[in-house]
Amino acid sequence: MRFTKExxxxxxxxxxxxxxxxxxxxxxxxxxxxxxxxxxxTKVKQFSEFAMIxxxxxxxxxxxxxxxxxxxxxxxxxxxxQLVNESAQEKGWMIKVKVSNPKEIEGLMSxxxxxxxxxxxx
Amino acid sequence: MKxxxxxxxxxxxxxxxxKAVLREPFGxxxxxIPDLGEVQVIRHYTKLSTLNYGVDSGFYPLGxxxxxxxxxxxxxxxxxxxxxALHPLTPEKSSQGALExxxxxxxxxxxxxxxxxxxxxxxxxxxxxxxxxxxxxKHFGKKRSKILIPDTAHGTNPASGAMCGFGMVTIKxxxxxxxxLDELGKAMTEDVAMLMIxxxxxxxxxxxxxxxxxxxxxAKGGLLYCDGANMNAMMGITRPGDAGxxxxxxxxxxxxxxxxxxxxxxxxxxxxxxxLENYLPVPRVVKGGDRYSLNWKVKGSIGKVGPFFGxxxxxxxxxxxxxAVGPELKLVSEAAVLNANYLMRKLQPHYDLPYDxxxxxxxxxxxxxxxEKGVHTMDIAKRLLDYGHxxxxxxFPLVVPEALMIEPTETEPKEKLDEFADSMIKIANEPPELxxxxxxxxxxxxxxxxxxxxxxxxxxxNE
Numbered sequence: 042m043r044f045t046k047e048x049x050x051x052x053x054x055x056x057x058x059x060x061x062x063x064x065x066x067x068x069x070x071x072x073x074x075x076x077x078x079x080x081x082x083t084k085v086k087q088f089s090e091f092a093m094i095x096x097x098x099x100x101x102x103x104x105x106x107x108x109x110x111x112x113x114x115x116x117x118x119x120x121x122x123q124l125v126n127e128s129a130q131e132k133g134w135m136i137k138v139k140v141s142n143p144k145e146i147e148g149l150m151s152x153x154x155x156x157x158x159x160x161x162x163x
Numbered sequence: 164m165k166x167x168x169x170x171x172x173x174x175x176x177x178x179x180x181x182k183a184v185l186r187e188p189f190g191x192x193x194x195x196i197p198d199l200g201e202v203q204v205i206r207h208y209t210k211l212s213t214l215n216y217g218v219d220s221g222f223y224p225l226g227x228x229x230x231x232x233x234x235x236x237x238x239x240x241x242x243x244x245x246x247x248a249l250h251p252l253t254p255e256k257s258s259q260g261a262l263e264x265x266x267x268x269x270x271x272x273x274x275x276x277x278x279x280x281x282x283x284x285x286x287x288x289x290x291x292x293x294x295x296x297x298x299x300x301k302h303f304g305k306k307r308s309k310i311l312i313p314d315t316a317h318g319t320n321p322a323s324g325a326m327c328g329f330g331m332v333t334i335k336x337x338x339x340x341x342x343x344l345d346e347l348g349k350a351m352t353e354d355v356a357m358l359m360i361x362x363x364x365x366x367x368x369x370x371x372x373x374x375x376x377x378x379x380x381x382a383k384g385g386l387l388y389c390d391g392a393n394m395n396a397m398m399g400i401t402r403p404g405d406a407g408x409x410x411x412x413x414x415x416x417x418x419x420x421x422x423x424x425x426x427x428x429x430x431x432x433x434x435x436x437x438x439l440e441n442y443l444p445v446p447r448v449v450k451g452g453d454r455y456s457l458n459w460k461v462k463g464s465i466g467k468v469g470p471f472f473g474x475x476x477x478x479x480x481x482x483x484x485x486x487a488v489g490p491e492l493k494l495v496s497e498a499a500v501l502n503a504n505y506l507m508r509k510l511q512p513h514y515d516l517p518y519d520x521x522x523x524x525x526x527x528x529x530x531x532x533x534x535e536k537g538v539h540t541m542d543i544a545k546r547l548l549d550y551g552h553x554x555x556x557x558x559f560p561l562v563v564p565e566a567l568m569i570e571p572t573e574t575e576p577k578e579k580l581d582e583f584a585d586s587m588i589k590i591a592n593e594p595p596e597l598x599x600x601x602x603x604x605x606x607x608x609x610x611x612x613x614x615x616x617x618x619x620x621x622x623x624x625n626e
Contacts, residue, residue, distance in 0.1 A: 069564065074616035097612055098558040100318065122617065 042130070043106065043146050044155035045088075050130055051106040053146055058107045058138045062094070065159050067129040070096035073122045078135055083111045085138060087145050092135060094125070105138065107145050113137040164214075164606060167207050168623055171197035195625075214606050216553060222575060222583050226525045226556035226568025227317070227365055229395045229417035230424070231499075236487060237420060237480035246479050251471040255456050262455035265472065266448045268482045269432075275485075275492065276391070276411060277404020278434030282443040284473040288392060291412025291431025292323035292359070297465045298410060298435065298442040299357045299386055300327045307356035307385075313342050315364045315560045320390060329356060336562060340366040340518040342376060351383050357410075361390040362403065363523035365560040365568070367503065369396070377407025386410060386439075394418040395572070396500055396523035399493025409436050419481035430477040444468045498573035499524040502580060506571055509584045513591040517563055525570035527563050536595045540565045543590055545609060546601035550586035 042052045048066035052059045067073065077093040085091045085105040092103040115134050118124060125133035140146075150158060184190075199207070217223070223230040241247065249261055269281040285291040296310070310324040313334045321331040332350050337343040342360065351358070358380045363369045370376060380387045389403040389411035395418045403411050415421050416429035423429065435443060445464045446457035472478075488495060500523055507516065507526040515531035530540045544554035544567070556568040571580055590598060602608060 072613040072616075074613065095616075097616060099561050101561075 042152060043149035044152065044158075045104065045106045045149055046158065047088075047104045049104060049106050051146060051149065053107075053140065053143060056140050056143065057112060058109065058140050058146070059134050060106060060136050060138060061134040062103060062125065062129055063155070064129045067126050067133070070094065070098060070101065072097045073125045075122055076118050076125070076135070078114050078118065079111050081111050081114060085109060085111060085136075087142075103135070106149055107138055107140050108142055109138040109140040111136050112139045164210065166623060167197045167199065167204070168625065170199060170203065170207065221551055221553065222571075222579055223553040224555045224569045224571050224583065225553060226367070226527070226570040227392060227559070228423065228556065229392075229414070229524070229570060229572060230553075231395070231417075231420055231572040232574035233420050233422050233480075234484065234487070237483045240483040241476045241479040246476070251475070255454075259455055261475070262448055262457070264479060264482050266450055266455055268478055268485070269448065271482075271485050272413060272432055272434060273404075275398055275402070276394075276413070276434050277402030277406075278408075278411060279404070279437040280440040280443060281432050281434040282447070283430065283432045283478050284444045284467070284469050285412065285431040285433055286469050286474055287416070287427070287429035288317075288390075288412060288414045288431045289319040289323060290468065291414075291433050292319055292390065293326055294431075294433045294444065294465070294468050295388055295410045295412055296323045296327045296329065296357070297468070298433070298439055299388070300329075301442050301463070301465050302386070302439065303356050307354050309352075309355045311347070311350055311355055311358040313360055313364065314562050315340070315366055316359065316361060317365065317390060317392060320359045320361075324357075324359070334358075336364075336366075339371070339520065340364065340368045341370050341372065344372060344375060344379070347376065347379055351379050351385065353383050355380075355383065355385050357386040357388050359388045359390060361392055362406075363393045363396045363525075365393075366518055366527050366563070367393075367396075367522040367525035367568070367570070368518060368520065369523050373406045381407065392417060393524060396496055396525075398496040399490065400496055404434075404436065410434070410439060415477055415481040420484045421477045421480040428474045428477060430474045430481065432473070446472075495573050496524070499571075502571040502573060502575060503569070505577075506569060506580050506584060509580075510569075510587055513588050514567070524572070525568060527560065528567045528569065529563055529565045530567065531565060533591060533598075534565060538595050538598050540567055542598045542601065543567065543587075546590045546593070546598045547586060548602040549604045550589075552583055552586060 042050050044050050048063045050061055050063050073094060073096050075095045079091050087108045088104050090102040091105045094101050094103055114136050218230050218232055245260055249258060265283055272281045285294045308330055309332055310329040311332050311334050312320050314336055324331050334346050334350055335343055362373060377387050386409045387407055389408040391411045391413040394413055412431045412433045414431055416423040416427060441461050441463040442465055444467055445461050446459045447461060449456055449458045503522050503524050503526055507522055510528060514528040516528055530543055540557045544557045547554045558566055559568055560566060
């Protein structure tokens with residue numbers, strides 16, 4: 042699993058990347074109340090906005106850690122947005138992307154680097 | 164307190180039998196409306212109205228909203244039959260007084276802000292922003308595609324930009340809470356139409372480098388826009404027009420004491436410099452000799468942005484306020500800034516103050532110190548209700564985690580500020596269990612905000 046400075050995670054299997062926000066991010070946002078996710082087939086670009094997330098505190102954009110095409114969307118989040126709070130890095134996944142450039146992932150942070158990054162930000 | 168539906172069912176003697184005979188299938192055997200008599204209905208709604216909380220009942224430090232007291236003379240003047248009963252389609256010759264009021268108000272707003280022309284048409288703040296972005300769009304056509312917005316901006320700024328098809332670019336703040344000039348320099352290219360800034364910003368901090376910011380934007384041919392939501396900090400002290408702003412909007416329902424929130428509607432006049440004047444919405448109020456008229460034929464205008472002439476009653480109230488206060492508007496802003504700084508310094512030993520510098524008319528604290536005990540900003544806000552105050556703005560601006568944004572306004576006496584500070588200080592040191600269970604003295608306790616947002620089902624049902 043790799044991480045971005047904007048607190049998204051990505052896990053690559055073959056050429057399919059699963060994307061979500063980190064547990065640290067869901068803690069910061071507080072109770073999630075709704076998500077505006079893209080449709081299957083939408084093209085996403087690395088570090089560009091692909092979704093909006095609404096929590097009790099704020100409305101925030103979510104940026105894609107990779108470029109490619111949305112292959113699957115987590116439909117469960119439509120009725121159960123709390124999955125992002127309960128299981129941000131597993132059941133709360135948002136989209137699966139067919140990546141166009143797997144090498145992009147190499148530039149992202151490892152879990153250790155991300156933990157350090159969050160620690161520094163405090 | 165019971166809902167009116169829940170009081171129903173035992174009072175059918177109050178409801179007369181219907182004499183109307185309806186043909187099948189229009190007649191109904193049952194009509195599930197509350198069967199209460201007039202006196203019960205009146206008592207129900209009177210009781211409800213006493214549960215209301217407004218600036219007329221107590222302290223209302225809602226940051227970024229300027230919930231100042233609304234002087235009652237505003238209401239008296241707006242109710243004069245010459246204003247209140249005037250039909251919006253009355254011919255010019257019979258509505259000279261109303262036109263004169265609008266003309267004078269535009270001139271006063273120009274004087275206060277240093278802009279060259281105003282339109283009173285936009286119905287509120289975000290509508291004023293939208294009108295301004297439409298003016299930028301008209302000015303540049305399709306030549307420029309982006310708008311820059313600092314990370315402390317009101318959320319309506321990017322929304323207004325996006326409505327007109329612009330791409331939004333966020334500019335980060337520096338450690339003093341102001342726009343980072345290096346960031347701005349890099350982002351300010353020739354495809355940027357406008358930089359939208361709130362000054363003082365939503366941290367309650369004046370943009371110290373405002374003239375340099377204006378130079379950077381103008382050097383690339385861009386426009387500088389002022390979200391005037393925070394005008395209450397600078398009336399009679401400094402003018403956006405003199406600082407290099409090209410367009411701005413004002414919130415008459417904030418700075419100029421017209422009702423706000425549930426008591427609205429608002430008014431969001433837009434002011435521009437001379438070179439943008441012809442883009443303003445039509446009709447424009449013009450004066451020829453001693454007669455006033457409406458000019459619909461302005462080449463280049465973006466057209467109408469609302470029905471008739473804006474929220475006319477609100478304009479009358481703001482006009483009354485400006486004429487009643489006159490040059491003392493400067494004292495209004497000075498007192499607003501003094502009140503905010505007094506409260507800030509009084510609370511500083513007890514709460515975390517992320518930007519420790521003289522503030523404008525509002526300031527931002529965080530609950531960082533209280534977080535260590537498990538108490539969060541939401542809990543503090545709820546606990547304030549128990550002490551009889553309205554809560555401040557919370558969790559905004561977004562750049563400050565756990566923010567409490569406090570704006571006392573100029574109309575509060577020192578005793579009230581001290582009372583509020585005492586409550587805040589008490590809460591800072593109260594046991595966490597107590598703060599987290601608040602409010603306990605209000606008609607309803609802690610509401611389930613999460614359920615309300617996730618399942619917004621507002622329909623009453625008797626099941």
